[in-house]
Structures are given as C-alpha cells and as structure tokens.
Amino acid sequence: MIMRKFIRSFQFAAHGFILAFKRERNMKIHTFFAVAVILFGFYFHISAIEWTILLLTIGGMISAELMNTAIERTVDLVEEKYHPVAKQAKDIAASACLVYAVVSILIGCIVFLPKIPFLNGN
Numbered sequence: 001m002i003m004r005k006f007i008r009s010f011q012f013a014a015h016g017f018i019l020a021f022k023r024e025r026n027m028k029i030h031t032f033f034a035v036a037v038i039l040f041g042f043y044f045h046i047s048a049i050e051w052t053i054l055l056l057t058i059g060g061m062i063s064a065e066l067m068n069t070a071i072e073r074t075v076d077l078v079e080e081k082y083h084p085v086a087k088q089a090k091d092i093a094a095s096a097c098l099v100y101a102v103v104s105i106l107i108g109c110i111v112f113l114p115k116i117p118f119l120n121g122n
Ligand SMILES: Nc1ncnc2c1ncn2[C@@H]1O[C@H](COP(=O)(O)OP(=O)(O)OP(=O)(O)O)[C@@H](O)[C@H]1O
Pocket: 024, 026, 072, 079, 080, 081, 082, 083, 084, 086, 087, 088, 090, 091, 094
C-alpha cells in the first residue's frame, strides 16, 4: 500500500517534469546545457568532487526552473487579469532562476576553463 502510494507520487512528479519539458522553452535549454556539461565532464575526466558540484548545480538549476514554472501556473490560476502583485510574484520567481543560472555559469567556468589546453597555457 505504502509502495503503491510512493509509485503514484513518483508518476505524478514524472508527469510534471515531462509537462514542463514539453511546454517550457527554458526547460529545454537547461536540459540541453545539462547534457552538454555531462558530456564535457566525461571528456575532461573531471574528479568526483567536480562531478558532485556539477550535478548539484544541474539539479538545482532544473529544480529552480520547475518551481518557477509552478509559480507561473499558480499565478495564472488565481489572477487572469493584470495585477501588480502577480507581476511581482512571477518576476521574483524568474529572478531566482536568473541568480541560479549566473552562479551555474560561473561554476562551469571554474571547473572547465582550466582544463581547456589553449586557455591554461599548455
Ligand atoms: N497576471 C499578471 N499580472 C501582471 N503581470 C503579469 C501577469 N502575468 C504575467 N505578467 C508579467 O508579464 C511578463 C511575462 O509573463 P509570462 O507569464 O508570459 O511569463 P514569462 O516571464 O514570459 O515566462 P515564460 O516564457 O517561461 O512563460 C512578466 O514580466 C510577468 O511578470
């Protein structure tokens, strides 16, 4: 019974991910970069600690985008007309993604730039 409930919750969550992926352009962009970063990770033979940091970054970025999408949907549900507080809610949620994206880019640069031969002087 508990296992059944657990599987059902997992199915709902997976459905949410697929829905967001299909409908949100940003989700496709994040997924593209996540795959690219993972391929770079294999190519440059990054360390376990670098993998850990990159996976946390990828997971955090995709989770932030999913939360942003959920907030957008909720705002649209409760407020169809223009409302300044609706705008604040959406813009603040979007800014959370922006902050995470900027930090992710910085982390990507810190991990990968020193490994690119013509950039590290080798
Ligand atoms: N009900 C509303 N009242 C006031 N401003 C809104 C409302 N709905 C959206 N906005 C504002 O209009 C702009 C566009 O919002 P929209 O919902 O289209 O999402 P978005 O930021 O373009 O993201 P996405 O492309 O992921 O849907 C944002 O600045 C948002 O804050």
